Amino acid sequence: MPELVKKVLLWGFVAxxxxxxxxxxxxxxxxxxxxxxxxxxxxxxFGDFLTSLMT
Known part of the structure; x- marks a missing residue:
């Protein structure tokens, strides 16, 4: 995506x-x-998944 479009979308979201x-x-x-x-x-x-992998 062009840099200008990203900036416009970001500032629109913040506004x-x-x-x-x-x-x-x-x-x-x-x-x-x-x-x-x-x-x-x-x-x-995610923590439960990792715990079940370890046991």
Whole structure:
């Protein structure tokens, strides 16, 4: 992808996040909680997989 397109998309995403957090803080908090819970579940599953390989 051209460098200019990447920069525009990145800045657009950052602007959307700032707008979302400013005008819908409850929704933003719930979204980040859900992302965090998903990441924790993914890493927990990865840890369980590695543990089962070692035993």
């Amino acid at each position: 959307f996040l700032i707008y979302f957090m400013a005008f819908r803080p409850e929704g933003a908090a719930e979204m980040f909680k859900a992302i965090g819970a998903g990441l924790m579940a993914m890493f927990q599953g």
